[in-house]
Amino acid sequence: MEMEKLVNKYELVVGLEVHLQLNTKSKAFCADENVFGDQINTHTSPVSLAYPGTLPTANETHIISAIKLGHALGCEIQKEISFDRKNYFYPDLPKGYQITQDRNPICVGGEVVLDEMANKTIRLHHIHLEEDAGKLQHIENSNYSLVDYNRAGTPLVEIVTEPDFRSGEEVLLFIQKLQQIARYLEISDANMEEGSLRCDCNVSVMLKGASQYGERCEIKNVNSKKFAKKAVEFEMMRQIKLIEQGEKITMQTLRFDPAKGTTSPIRSKEEAHDYRYFPDPDLIPYKVTDELIDQLRQNASILPKEAQDVLINQYGIKPYNASIICQEKNHYSYFIDLVKQEKTLAAPLANFFINKLSPLAEEQNISLPDLAIQKDQIIQLVGLIKEEKVSQNIAYKELFELVLKSDEVSVEKLAAKHGLIIVDQLDTLGPDLEKLIEKYPDKFEALAGGKKQFFGLFMGELMRASNNKANPKQIKELIDKRIKEYLS
């Protein structure tokens, strides 16, 4: 309780630096293949290993990917961009400097809107191009380390936000949105576990309503959105406790330990490097033409928000369902192909997609088009439900199973063959109902008297009697009719 009160006095302030690895064919400044997870040191060359006499050259796809992202995030695309060197020594950095953009980044401004958070807007400061470093492997109980240079030179964009976050939840949602957008643009798999999206969190706290931010600490290389949330939340508490104890926050670089859920210092900023940024003389400034910008804008991919709007406004899908379908672009594309064929089935198709198709694809770890059911069959199946030829229950279970296993293209034929079609059974249902009334006279009287809870009994017994093939609507009508007769 005490702590909660304390926390309420303060406000969390977070800014993010997100590194996104791009899925270009080749590396950022040389022709090495850009792949993840291959055997160590198999994607290197004299250029990426910084052999004497080698030179970097810019990769146009790197620039194009950044422009696509800039368009999606509403940034201003800069017409003349240039590259700078960030100088520091580390064995994973072959040239002894990283090529980055310090003065003229590719994108300036932009924003991400968190619609789940009452349209809270996170402003972007800029997005710049840079290259990744290699990977060090420390060998335990030895006096050496190994380096894998496959990653050295992988194209990155760094997205730098303004300090606009006020909660860990916002951080989590922001990263989620960014991942979703990067995947829609097909510029990155944005997979945090594999490190293709990494995040540095700059965290400070201030008294609520204060006009000046507190001293900040930077949590480096967080590799999961949940960890990012936890890390900033832990760091907020750590800083509040320190301030409450009358201590000062000192600027430092931290790492987050997911097992313990705590942050701990890597090194103090005071002894941090002077990176000696200066224009890279090997790379001449690159002119981004209006033609390129226009062309990329015209051919831009649909974005998650736009996709949701299409489903909601053009097909009447419920917003919640639309957001689920649009989580992945290939889900959206697949679904839109379905509903385009049969617009009137949009709502039941959405249900079937969310409850059956998508979970099955995930379970089998295959993409939707690879499921053993054709789009046309999906429409037939959902159509049979709507036409009340097959009950939803049977369609979702037995019939769906049958379609997946069978070569039969016609779903209706398949349903008929296996006796799943609802049949008109008034001939037998009438006598069956009379038998039931004889069996449960009191309960029928009660039902007729208005005790609706007994309806299920009669309904269930009759369905069972029909081997679940009867039309529930017909049964209901039959029972209602009989009650009327009884009362008259």
Add this chain to the structure above:
Amino acid sequence: MRHYIKSIKPNLLSGQLLVSELVLQYLEQIEKSKDLNIYIEVFEEEIKAKAKSLDEKLAKGESIGALFGLVISIKDVICYEGHKVTAGSKILDNYTSPFSSTALQALLDQDALVIGRVNCDEFAMGSSNEHSVYGPTKNGFDSDFVPGGSSGASAVAVQMSTCAVSLGSDTGGSVRQPAAFCGVHGFKPSYGAISRYGLIAYASSFDQIGILANDKEDIEAVLNFLSVYDPKDASSVENFLQKPEEKKSAYKIAYFKEAITHEGLDPEIRSATLDQIEKWKNAGHQVDEIAFSMLENVIPAYYIMTTAESSSNLARYDGVKYGYRSPNSEDLQSMYINTRTEGFGPEVKKRIMLGSFVLSSGYYDAYFLKAQKLRGLLVQQMEVILNDYDFVAMPVSPCFPWKIGDADKDSLEVYLSDVFTVLANLCGLPAYAFPIKQSDNGFSISIQLMAKKSFDYHLFDLA
């Protein structure tokens, strides 16, 4: 043996001379001039074999390259596949390049042959060829004297007829000044004309491969194949060099008052320069003395920018991936420190420290940024002048070669001796230095011409 286009090539093609014979003559010259410490490595067996195969090629009537039998030497900063290249430094001890520089490859493709790699100042930093881990190279005019630098051994290699042409590199005069000190021709192209891919970097925005030879015909012949666009070098320019349509009968030439009245300029060099100017005037050219007050700024601008770039360019020599690694290190930090302390010579260390300083936070604006602005102004000024004039003429060096190990010469004085050559590099202009007079002191005096960017071939018309 001295003039490829004028005599060697015709003799080879007519069958009067075999490439193998030619190569033996050069090897003999190398042997004779051994004391001058020109070559770090002679590719003797290799060139003999290549010469033989070229002779066979010609005998069989197969098609041959335009530089058939051109024997060249290469400065120890030019990468040649499968051969060692060390930039005159211990830090690249035993390093073998896995690829050839684009420029060298272009010559090899035309049936030129490499006889060996020659000494130079470490990482091309120096004006005397004294700063090499292999010791100083000596001037062929007088072996007590420096040959200039940093492509000093390239100049002596041509001077002593150990090859027809040598490829050097020119960052602030490193081809032209040694050419002048050794009485040979030295040419630095427009920045972007010759690919830098495979040239070990000193200062990227200044470096160009340059050509040393005994006449302009050979330089032109080689330049034809060197100046090709290379996508591997972002500063390489497509369809760059303009060949003059026809030779003008009268050119407009400017020279700077501040250069000719420069207090450090040797009186004999001054009068030789003025004599040449008179000759041009008498030949009907218009020669004007103009003011260029910014001349005094070129040295600081040059040294700030080149040391800054080199401090970063040389960061890759860290003992991690190739070259020298100090054996007496305990951890990463000490490996870096010991490797670089033991691997680099004093001149290189001095420039790395200077360059790191001018880029460091708090000094960047005062030094690097200011130098960069100055460079921009110099580029503009030279553009204005060269819109008006075909050429700018200047002495190459203010002084004659000095004695090796001259204790009176401090490094600042040596830096200041680059005053006439760095301008072309600061502005990316082509410049050509050629001898105009033999001095009684046993040395030669040269003059240099600069032209508008991409007007490289025009320089040979007047010279």
